[in-house]
Amino acid sequence: xxxxxxxxxxxxxxxxxxxxxxxxxxxxxxxxxxxxxxxxxxxxxxxxxxxxxxxxxxxxxxxxxxxxxxxxxxxxxxxxxxxxxxxxxxxxxxxxxxxxxxxxxxxxxxxxxxxxxxxxxxxxxxxxxxxxxxxxxxxxxxxxxxxxxxxxxxxxxxxxxxxxxxxxxxxxxxxxxxxxxxxxxxxxxxxxxxxxxxxxxxxxxxxxxxxxxxxxxxxxxxxxxxxxxxxxxxxxxxxxxxxxxxxxxxxxxxxxxxxxxxxxxxxxxxxxxxxxxxxxxxxxxxxxxxxxxxxxxxxxxxxxxxxxxxxxxxxxxxxxxxxxxxxxxxxxxxxxxxxxxxxxxxxxxxxxxxxxxxxx
Numbered sequence: 001x002x003x004x005x006x007x008x009x010x011x012x013x014x015x016x017x018x019x020x021x022x023x024x025x026x027x028x029x030x031x032x033x034x035x036x037x038x039x040x041x042x043x044x045x046x047x048x049x050x051x052x053x054x055x056x057x058x059x060x061x062x063x064x065x066x067x068x069x070x071x072x073x074x075x076x077x078x079x080x081x082x083x084x085x086x087x088x089x090x091x092x093x094x095x096x097x098x099x100x101x102x103x104x105x106x107x108x109x110x111x112x113x114x115x116x117x118x119x120x121x122x123x124x125x126x127x128x129x130x131x132x133x134x135x136x137x138x139x140x141x142x143x144x145x146x147x148x149x150x151x152x153x154x155x156x157x158x159x160x161x162x163x164x165x166x167x168x169x170x171x172x173x174x175x176x177x178x179x180x181x182x183x184x185x186x187x188x189x190x191x192x193x194x195x196x197x198x199x200x201x202x203x204x205x206x207x208x209x210x211x212x213x214x215x216x217x218x219x220x221x222x223x224x225x226x227x228x229x230x231x232x233x234x235x236x237x238x239x240x241x242x243x244x245x246x247x248x249x250x251x252x253x254x255x256x257x258x259x260x261x262x263x264x265x266x267x268x269x270x271x272x273x274x275x276x277x278x279x280x281x282x283x284x285x286x287x288x289x290x291x292x293x294x295x296x297x298x299x300x301x302x303x304x305x306x307x308x309x310x311x312x313x314x315x316x317x318x319x320x321x322x323x324x325x326x327x328x329x330x331x332x333x334x335x336x337x338x339x340x341x342x343x344x345x346x347x348x349x350x351x352x353x354x355x356x357x358x359x360x
Contacts, residue, residue, distance in 0.1 A: 031058050106134075159174075168194070
């Protein structure tokens, strides 16, 4: 158990004590906090192995999980990547609870089985169980990924009937679902009706307006935000780039680099702004962004490397076509040497990664 922090290791030892004591009849309740502690650990392979041992110990004592314990077991196995065990446990419970259904719906959603998540939610309804603020965000995420807007609308209605009109997490999930399904009007309606909005709700709506080319509305929302995070800035920069407003994208990126700025670009931000530099007038800006990525270690990310190669290749090609005279002498310019280096280093890293994935 050395993989656990000292405090959690001591807690686990304490939790294990009751299950090692011989009691007649044996008790099921002490197993619950153990499975909960083993959920979402940094070393899932190690934690799930211990979880399997505790599970086996429980069965050897003639104990079968009830719905409450099963919910924690489903979460533990799913968090370690063992979805099959989660499903087996779920299917063996004769009288499932809302808590158990929530765990299974979450597990399916997190692992990308969106159809199964919706199917499980439908079964939950059929047996008369109501969803809650833990259920709907994952069901709505599945609807968004599958673009099933009509089912999403029905889930919206069910959440309203359940009294979750103003729940922050359900509301944010609804906004995200409507945005991804391309129904900005309904997304804005939910947004406007929420008494409290977290930064995720603002970000989802901004991304939706940018995707639809409604730049001025996205800018208006961005300007009204009292608190922004990296996603807020990146959504704006990516939106500007996708809408052909490269200069605005680069200006906003520069704002993030200013001294005193609380939020600095991450690899997604760099990847989003580099396409804005793919014209001959932005050579210096592209070089500077690449240097920033190298200085802070973001150049190691494959998506950044791919964006660097694409940007540099396009820029050098445009340099020849836009200015034939410069093109004849471009081999002697510092820009050409710079971009050759950018392409070379990024391409080498990508080649190394490809080779490793084929042999490692």
